[in-house]
Amino acid sequence: MKKQNVRTISLIVCTFTYLLIGAAVFDALESETEKKRWKALSVPLKGNI
Numbered sequence: 001m002k003k004q005n006v007r008t009i010s011l012i013v014c015t016f017t018y019l020l021i022g023a024a025v026f027d028a029l030e031s032e033t034e035k036k037r038w039k040a041l042s043v044p045l046k047g048n049i
Helices: 003-048
Strands: none
Touching: none
């Protein structure tokens, strides 16, 4: 395999790895807040039904 091809494939793999790690960190930071928001929204909706 040519050196340029290895470099390109490595760059693509590193980019996707960085993307997945960033998504995991974002999910870990925001999941609790999202649960609280859904809980706060569902209480008024149950009262209207």
